Amino acid sequence: MEAFALGSNLKERPVIHVTAALLIHNGKVFAAKRSSGRHLAGYWEFPGGKIEANETASECLERELAEELNLSTEIGSFFMKTTHDYGDKKVVLHVYQIASFMGELQLVDHDEYRWLSLTDCTPLKWAPADIPIVNRLATIL
Numbered sequence: 001m002e003a004f005a006l007g008s009n010l011k012e013r014p015v016i017h018v019t020a021a022l023l024i025h026n027g028k029v030f031a032a033k034r035s036s037g038r039h040l041a042g043y044w045e046f047p048g049g050k051i052e053a054n055e056t057a058s059e060c061l062e063r064e065l066a067e068e069l070n071l072s073t074e075i076g077s078f079f080m081k082t083t084h085d086y087g088d089k090k091v092v093l094h095v096y097q098i099a100s101f102m103g104e105l106q107l108v109d110h111d112e113y114r115w116l117s118l119t120d121c122t123p124l125k126w127a128p129a130d131i132p133i134v135n136r137l138a139t140i141l
């Protein structure tokens with residue numbers, strides 16, 4: 001009976017590996033608001049997306065920034081990794097700085113975007129996995 005109760009709590013939850021980009025321009029970092037109908041709708045995040053099979057994190061970011069923002073990018077250095085358990089899934093965020101970017105920015109997937117100074121970041125409703133990233137932005141902004 002005890003064993004059954006323990007076993008029934010061991011739910012299989014997917015672990016999703018996701019990339020996120022720190023695009024910085026004039027001392028401000030780019031963030032976007034997730035659109036309605038998606039997981040974490042209305043929360044602010046750094047652009048990126050799920051790493052597909054046979055894709056490196058850098059390849060994923062390059063692809064996602066082209067798809068989501070219409071930007072050509074050169075991926076820079078690794079910044080940090082954060083993990084958050086959303087209950088139904090666990091997200092591992094691989095965060096990179098963007099060395100350079102070009103193109104005319106277009107929002108494809110998000111409701112809104114902003115270029116944020118450190119103080120602009122504080123009041124926003126961030127995706128929970130992003131909070132450790134925001135807390136470490138002072139090292140690069």
Ligand SMILES: Nc1nc2c([nH]c(=O)n2[C@H]2C[C@H](O)[C@@H](COP(=O)(O)OP(=O)(O)OP(=O)(O)O)O2)c(=O)[nH]1
Pocket residue numbers: 016018019020038039040044045046047048049050051084091093127128129130
């Ligand atoms: N892209 C991105 N996703 C994040 C961040 N923080 C965070 O918790 N997530 C979560 C939200 C989603 O559950 C998951 C990424 O999903 P996504 O919907 O952006 O990825 P995707 O574009 O590849 O997915 P899809 O909608 O095409 O299926 O990671 C973040 O800063 N950036």
